[in-house]
Amino acid sequence: MRYELLGPLRVSDGRESHFLSAPKMETTLAILLVRAEWVTTKEQLITELWGESPPQRASAALHVYISQLRKFLAAAGHGDGEAIVTRSSGYVLRLRDAEYDVADFQRAVGHGRLFLQAGRYEEALAQFEEALRLVRGPVLDQLPEGPVLAAFAAWAEEERLDCLELSIEARTALGRHREVIGPLNGLITQHPLRESFYRQLMLALYRSERQADALQVYRTAQQVLQAELGVQPCPALRRLHHAILTSDALLDLRAAS
Template sequence: MDFDVLGTLRVRNESREARLDARLQRVLLAVLLARANRAVSAEVLREALWDGRAPRSAGKVLQVYVHRLRRALGEADRIAYQEAGYSLVVRPGELDATRFAELRALALQEHATGALSAARDLQREALGLWRGTPFGDLGDVPVLRAEIDRLQEQRLAAYEECMATELALGNHSKTVGELAELVDEYPLRERLRAQLMLALHRTGRRADALRVFDTGRRLLADDLGIDPSRELRDMHTSILRDLPVLDLPRVVEPPVTVPRQLPADISRFTGRGEALRRLDEVLPGQDNPGISTISGAPGAGKTALALRWAHRSLDRFPDGQLYINLRGCGSERPLRPVEALAQFLRALGVAPLETPLDVDEAAALFRSLVARRTMLILLDNAASVDQVRPLLPGGPGCVVVVTSRDRLTGLVAEHGARRLLLDGLPEHDAVTLVARVLGPERVGAEPEAVARLCRLCEFRPLALRIAATHLLDQPELAIAAYAGELESGDRIAQPGSASAVRYAVRPVA
């Protein structure tokens, strides 16, 4: 679901736009979006809806409007009620104002590192989210005024930052017209005026640049009774003296960090043709968020399948691959989302001291960094949906594959993930896997024993590999004898032993 406030208020769910015909319904939604994920008291909502002239039945009428808004959104749990008031649940990437702020922050970071082209592209993408005045025709609602003013100020600041980047890239001629329109619309915005003067100067129009200064000086004196700022005065002086400081500096773009974090592919990978074909369908699109989950019992080959598919799909992800073991099972503590995000951010070029410590801030920066990339994100051995959710990108372009013993139902229900359930291999694939380790001659000599061994391993790839490797290390040991040993369960645990095989086929706790 997308909530758009940078222009006329609208709500889109996939290709359908929610109908919000009643003005008071739109006011209610706007106030809740202005304070997304925070409780808004009934008193504030009554003030917004009726501007101090609430009817006696305002409490019940408010409940009716909340009910109608829930119905219009199509998700009843989107609006929660608690003692402090009503809150609208907005998930990462759903609110255009938040995406705008994230893109702007990322652009500033790119600019600081010297990646001017990347910064300019992000700034243009951020400004492209705007469609008009925030909240459209609801600007007369007093409760929204502060939020509208804040967003408008952010937009102007973003324009100033974008123009500065364009000028640093040497795009003076292309920028002159855009700057002239901005200065005409916001004549008292002195930084924009100084940028227009610089663009004109660099295109050989010194006289026009000086006239722009004179016009601004008169406006400031007539409207506000003040002199131009130091920035504007310094620009005027530098143009008069034709100082070298106005010349375009040489730009050296830093290399783009492209992570290649996939572990090595699994040798002797066998079968799973249908599962690989289903993963091939995970490309993100309008009705597909590009998220797949691979779930199954221990030893079913979840990681092996994910790695095999990832390695054969490398050409689909030119901007790299991120991989992390979330340690969802085993003796080690599961990785916290903020720890995983820190690793991802470092891989994407963020300096350790610049990595946010707050999980929400780190997740927002991560989504911004991958927003315009085509990447694979492989989250291996996940413990839960809550561990995975902050690691998801906010828009199309990236593909996410998650392996877990858990079915991760929340990812399917909330994020539209495609679920792939793994069980043991078909018997002929299980036999083939054993033969690839032991050799076809040894397997062919004891076909019934091999079939029995596969059944005892429950046809799971990990158990089959352990068993076959143990037999490979003991060429004198008959397969039938080892199968009997596995069935009796009388040996102590050691690598490759029968108890190790039983560990690989243990049930999920």
């Protein structure tokens, strides 16, 4: 049994994937998954499902959704209708021995960070790539986003971007800087205020014998940040700019031999 939330919500039993066609039931399962092993109150569920204007019979409708979800999960192979436990204030989704892509993602990123800190860059990169493969598309795409789901979607996107940064760092440490130039240009277009991507692109260009292009990236970052936020680049970006201007030998320490 496996739950997958990093993309369109789906449940698989090892042989086939199971999808919910009813949006309200899909939203209910998503909320319970986000808060797996914790009590999700009835009030939280109602707010996520209907916002600030729930129908008069919202509690009754919620009861029906929970009942149908229990049947759905039992048919998909998760327990005998016991995956969702009722508590006095709400409901708890028990994962038990079920796999969960969010947990797998966090585990892979955690291992990757440890390998990166230890200078084991090939192993770090393998872990980051494994984590990124788990992200199948926009998280909770087309589902209504109340406070719980909106917070989870924002967290998942931030974690994905952090993982991308770490994978690029590992590639650069391996001397594979030319590989990251194209992807970084795309990432900067999508996230023009994320200074770490400018920093990584500047270093990759410099190590690819493109010093002038690296300096142009800094000027672009400077212009964008000033226009959008009225600020100058962060200290790390400014230090790298100075190091590139002076051809600091420290920039070459981790280049491929």
